[in-house]
Amino acid sequence: MIELDNVSYGHNGSALFSQLNLKLAPGSFQFLTGPSGAGKTTLLRLCYADLRAQRGKVRVFGQDISTLDRDGVAMSRRRIGVVHQDCQFLDHLSVAENIALPLTVAGRISEAAANLKELLSWVGLAKQSGRFPPELSGGERQRAALARAVIMSPDVIIADEPTGNVDWEMSQRLLALLVELNRMGKTVLIATHDLTMIRSLKSDVDARVLRLKDGQLTVAGAVL
């Protein structure tokens, strides 16, 4: 699905990580942990082609993204649902319109009506569909972001601290939704620094826990 091969990336001359390798297998569930500033968000952005690797290769669905033009990147992103830490909504559009945005920009607006109602109920936002993003609570925004990420039925779902702004109960509901999507065959990658959240899901899903620290990505103590 997504493959990072000896990828290096840094800011202002200092390397954030170098020669990093990662493979997201179809249908897998992975957590990406690490201290703040370790580069979790940067790693996720490399995975959905929002950043270009300074060295190495990033392959998305088998295609080297350095060879893709802007339209090619756009087409790849339609197969990746992203839940951003800050949700990234268009505040002048209603919640329903924001959730349907991936279908709208893909010219599949006719599918939106059918999918939207079901999706809004699934994330518990049926009553809030006509409201605008600034009127939503933190938990509602996260659920709306998740709904937007999955409306295109993407192959991969990438979530950056999806429970960062919500209480424990709400975080459990959101994670349950992601586990449900993984059971439906979606590949899931969640960046979080909350280890209790990972432990709470241990019995529900067979998840791999990746740790990003000091520029190295490890799993169960082994460098990838």
Next chain:
Amino acid sequence: MTALLELIMGDPQADRVVPPTGITAKLTIFVSAVMAMLAVIALALSLSTGRVADRWADELSQAATLRLPADPESASAHLLKALEILETTPGVASARALSSEEQQELLAPWFGDDLLLDTMPIPQLIEIVADDAPYDPEGLRARLAAEIPGAVLDEHDSWREPLLAAAKRVRFIGWAVILLIGASVAAMITLAAQASLSANAQVIRVLRLVGARDVYIARAFVQRYTLRSGLGAIAGVVLGLIVLQVLPDSGGFFSEIGFVGFGWVWPLIIPLLAAVVGFFATRSAAFARLKEQT
């Protein structure tokens, strides 16, 4: 090609994804209207000058004046001879000697109405009108010089040519002004579109993150500015035509300013041209900015 078709066909949803931009929208419409109004006035001046110049050229190219020497003793004989020569010259449609009253009218601006022509040696004037296939002026001059020494054939070239050259220059300036107006509209729309693209950088980022292609994002801006420049130009054309209607009707050139016949097509296509300029200016600004924001 498909991308261009998508841009032209439009998509109301694409327009919705970009928030409305109040002041930029109003300014674009206002500037487009003002420019279209100026274009209508410049067009009217240019076309009217052209019409007047053409008419002068037509009228004067067929008219000439023969001036006979002011010699009281041989005046009648010269007049008869001159008329005889002109009547037998191929290409001369008519030749008519001006009466004393007509000559007095011509001289009145310089000498006043009470001038007594009989007391002064005034050259006799003959008005000549040429056929569609005109006479040979050099041949006619040679015959006149042989028969009536001192007779002068004036084809009005000395003042017709500078007049036509001036009219041609005015017409050229008119079209140059219209081109400059078009370039100004393009520059203004490019700036407005760039400002709008910068103001909506976050919107563009979100659209990209959810898989929007450049053509989709550009379409939202292109549709908006094409429509604004077209609508502004419609208002400007109406205003321009009103201005032309209220010009003082004091006769002369002022009463000639306006559109006639096929000339009416020009003000009617100004909104279309403004929309086309808006379309290409925004499209090029949008794609350039989207490329920068990669």
